[in-house]
Amino acid sequence: EVQLLESGGDLVQPGGSLRLSCATSGFPFSVYEMSWVRQAPGKGLEWVSSVSGSGGRTTYADSVKGRFTTSRDNSNNILYLQMSNLRAEDTAVYFCARIGVVYYFDFWGQGTLVTVSA
Amino acid sequence: EIVLTQSPGTLSLSPGERATLSCRASQSVSSSYLAWYQQKPGQAPRLLIYGVSTRAMGTPDRFSGSGSGTDFTLTISRLEPEDFAVYYCQQFGGSPSFTFGPGTKLDIK
Numbered sequence: 001e002v003q004l005l006e007s008g009g010d011l012v013q014p015g016g017s018l019r020l021s022c023a024t025s026g027f028p029f030s031v032y033e034m035s036w037v038r039q040a041p042g043k044g045l046e047w048v049s050s051v052s053g054s055g056g057r058t059t060y061a062d063s064v065k066g067r068f069t070t071s072r073d074n075s076n077n078i079l080y081l082q083m084s085n086l087r088a089e090d091t092a093v094y095f096c097a098r099i100g101v102v103y104y105f106d107f108w109g110q111g112t113l114v115t116v117s118a
Numbered sequence: 119e120i121v122l123t124q125s126p127g128t129l130s131l132s133p134g135e136r137a138t139l140s141c142r143a144s145q146s147v148s149s150s151y152l153a154w155y156q157q158k159p160g161q162a163p164r165l166l167i168y169g170v171s172t173r174a175m176g177t178p179d180r181f182s183g184s185g186s187g188t189d190f191t192l193t194i195s196r197l198e199p200e201d202f203a204v205y206y207c208q209q210f211g212g213s214p215s216f217t218f219g220p221g222t223k224l225d226i227k
């Protein structure tokens with residue numbers, strides 16, 4: 001059974017940093033591209049970042065480019081999102097998601113809440 | 119950037135009725151790269167349809183997807199009580215890599 005479990009969400013001050021983790025199981029992690037998708041309170045879904053199976057290629061939404069870094073540990077089947085210089089508009093539930101063969105998100109974690117506030 | 123627009127914003131229907139949800143793209147989308155998701159309150163999104171019309175594992179056959187180019191449709195043939203949720207379309211391509219539509223909320227009438 002495919003499982004994705006995010007952790008690390010917290011209340012952080014503007015300008016602060018936070019690292020999210022997504023522990024995975026039930027599939028060959030290194031084979032799949034992975035993504036982070038976020039959802040601000042009461043709003044829609046926004047793609048944040050993706051990383052290739054090897055971790056060698058990453059892409060980011062313009063809204064987080066230069067502030068967020070996605071990485072992965074293929075030995076331990078964990079996806080990471082390092083967030084820095086956080087802003088109020090980064091407040092959201094952050095989901096990790098597996099990218100399917102034809103660029104859709106076929107499995108999702110339950111999400112972790114990041115709140116950026118003084 | 120490919121912008122997705124979904125209509126209507128809210129759709130109020132009764133169980134047993136047919137629902138037709140629209141997703142329109144600002145530029146042509148490759149048919150391989152259009153997907154639909156269902157999200158219920160407090161839950162993660164769930165993949166329903168990918169590649170425009172292929173049902174994901176576990177998606178009931180009352181859900182169907184169609185369309186091409188810039189106009190896509192999700193149809194629910196006969197609404198069940200568990201179908202009332204928010205539905206998002208999503209495309210891949212260009213920059214940013216992935217975009218989602220703003221969602222259609224399907225309400226019980």
